[in-house]
Amino acid sequence: MTATETGAEAAPPSELAIPGLTAMQRARAILGGSAGNLVEWYDWFVYSFFAIYFSSHFFPQGDPLTQLLQTMAVFAVGFFARPLGAWLMGLYADHAGRKTALTVAVSLMCFGSLIIAILPSYETIGVAAPILLVVARILQGLSVGGEYGASATYLSEMAGKRRRGFWSSFQFVTMVMGQLIALGLLALLQSTMSQETLESWGWRIPFFIGAAMAVVVFWIRSRMDESQSYENAKASGAEKARTMMLFSRYPMQTLAIFIFTAGGSLAFYSFTTYMPKFLTGSAGFEKNTATAITAGALVVYLMALPFFGWVSDHFGRKATLWFAFGGCALAAYPAMTALLNKPDPFVAFMIVASLVFILSGYNAVSAVVKAELFPANVRALGVALPYGMATATFGGTAEMIALAFKRAGNESAFFLYVAAGLLCAFLVVFTLKDNRKHSLILED
Numbered sequence: 001m002t003a004t005e006t007g008a009e010a011a012p013p014s015e016l017a018i019p020g021l022t023a024m025q026r027a028r029a030i031l032g033g034s035a036g037n038l039v040e041w042y043d044w045f046v047y048s049f050f051a052i053y054f055s056s057h058f059f060p061q062g063d064p065l066t067q068l069l070q071t072m073a074v075f076a077v078g079f080f081a082r083p084l085g086a087w088l089m090g091l092y093a094d095h096a097g098r099k100t101a102l103t104v105a106v107s108l109m110c111f112g113s114l115i116i117a118i119l120p121s122y123e124t125i126g127v128a129a130p131i132l133l134v135v136a137r138i139l140q141g142l143s144v145g146g147e148y149g150a151s152a153t154y155l156s157e158m159a160g161k162r163r164r165g166f167w168s169s170f171q172f173v174t175m176v177m178g179q180l181i182a183l184g185l186l187a188l189l190q191s192t193m194s195q196e197t198l199e200s201w202g203w204r205i206p207f208f209i210g211a212a213m214a215v216v217v218f219w220i221r222s223r224m225d226e227s228q229s230y231e232n233a234k235a236s237g238a239e240k241a242r243t244m245m246l247f248s249r250y251p252m253q254t255l256a257i258f259i260f261t262a263g264g265s266l267a268f269y270s271f272t273t274y275m276p277k278f279l280t281g282s283a284g285f286e287k288n289t290a291t292a293i294t295a296g297a298l299v300v301y302l303m304a305l306p307f308f309g310w311v312s313d314h315f316g317r318k319a320t321l322w323f324a325f326g327g328c329a330l331a332a333y334p335a336m337t338a339l340l341n342k343p344d345p346f347v348a349f350m351i352v353a354s355l356v357f358i359l360s361g362y363n364a365v366s367a368v369v370k371a372e373l374f375p376a377n378v379r380a381l382g383v384a385l386p387y388g389m390a391t392a393t394f395g396g397t398a399e400m401i402a403l404a405f406k407r408a409g410n411e412s413a414f415f416l417y418v419a420a421g422l423l424c425a426f427l428v429v430f431t432l433k434d435n436r437k438h439s440l441i442l443e444d
Contacts (some may be wrong), residue, residue, distance in 0.1 A: 029154075029225060029227075030155060035174070036147070037147065042179070044272060046113075046182045048205045048283045050186065054199070057122060065082040073400055082392050083141070083392050084142060085141060089245070090383070091381055093149060093150040093230075094230075097152040098226065098230055099159070099225070099226050102150045105183035107218055109140055109147075109214050110218065112136045113210040113211040114211040115132060116136045119132055148384055150380055152367035156372070156378070157228065157441060159231040161441075167309070169308065169367075169368075172367070175363075177271075180271060180295060180302065183276075184295060189206075229376040239377055250374060250378075256431055259390070260428050261366075262395075262424070263325060263394075263423075264325075264359070264362045264389040267362065275297075275401055276290045277378050278336075279348065279404070282406065282411060285342065294353055300357055304356075307364075317432070317435045318434065321369070323427045325429060327361070329422035329423045331354070331358065332415055372439040375440050405417075
């Protein structure tokens with residue numbers, strides 16, 4: 001039986017003979033790959049943060065909670081486009097290169113943001129308004145789904161063996177930066193515009209900004225270098241990626257990624273994207289206070305990610321995953337319950353900051369731990385597809401399920417749901433091998 005048939009593909013000798021990148025080349029590659037990731041996630045989160053201001057434009061019927069629930073359902077539709085984007089762009093990245101796939105992904109995000117920015121309301125064009133909103137979110141879902149696999153693969157391959165965890169953590173650093181910029185813009189517009197102005201037209205501003213930023217990143221990405229891993233696999237004549245390869249040759253890796261992504265994305269969207277709505281709608285904080293609490297916690301998150309990336313380089317990815325999933329599984333219910341009692345804003349900040357600090361143990365290694373499970377010829381697809389499927393199923397529905405529990409008068413059940421997802425992810429970590437001995441990213 002060959003190595004290929006067992007799923008343990010060995011690198012051809014020529015793959016190991018290619019000299020490594022210099023420190024400056026590596027830094028430029030990481031920064032170039034990260035810039036687009038920031039814009040992608042800025043555009044993605046702007047929709048969620050500004051939904052309370054534009055939901056009535058596209059769903060005029062019903063009370064504010066119903067309108068918000070409908071708008072979040074469209075947010076979930078974008079998530080369900082992500083597996084398709086992950087599948088298509090993952091295959092494309094493995095066939096045509098990481099750089100090309102990343103350039104296409106940011107173009108789709110630009111178009112999606114521009115559509116939302118200029119989209120007329122329901123009163124102007126009727127049912128076409130929510131339909132076009134769904135189309136725009138599908139484009140953004142395809143973009144983000146494709147972005148994740150290509151970006152995670154590219155950054156992990158370009159990071160270098162000694163500091164792979166640290167440098168690849170910048171995928172989530174830029175993701176959180178995009179979220180923080182979106183939240184900061186929300187705070188700025190809330191402080192400089194009246195609620196009436198924001199609801200009338202001010203909510204369109206962040207979507208115009210996102211479209212313009214995507215154009216800049218398109219220019220940057222068109223000038224990036226391709227990764228050595230892709231070039232080496234291409235030169236060696238390695239078999240081209242096919243979808244069924246994941247399930248026939250790498251079924252355990254694919255399942256593991258699905259399960260711990262399900263827990264991680266459920267917690268991430270609960271503790272970050274949903275948090276401002278939870279603090280205002282359930283805990284009773286003012287909108288500005290809730291925004292400030294969430295923004296402060298995201299700053300803590302931002303600083304924790306490189307730290308846990310560094311920890312993973314010294315103690316292995318499993319250590320940080322156990323800390324993140326186990327800690328959050330234990331903390332989710334009591335922390336969210338405490339927030340319901342509307343503590344002092346500083347205490348609320350400490351609670352939210354503690355949750356995201358613990359969770360960063362997963363997010364810091366989210367990209368690299370997946371990339372290290374697959375050989376280069378199928379890596380982008382292997383990273384992207386199970387991630388996209390899990391995020392659509394659990395991350396994309398988190399806010400909708402939370403609002404549904406709230407509407408049913410049993411909000412605390414949502415906290416248990418989050419904790420259960422994290423517990424499942426914690427258990428799956430036991431099945432992973434030590435990356436320090438078994439990583440399939442072979443370049444130094």
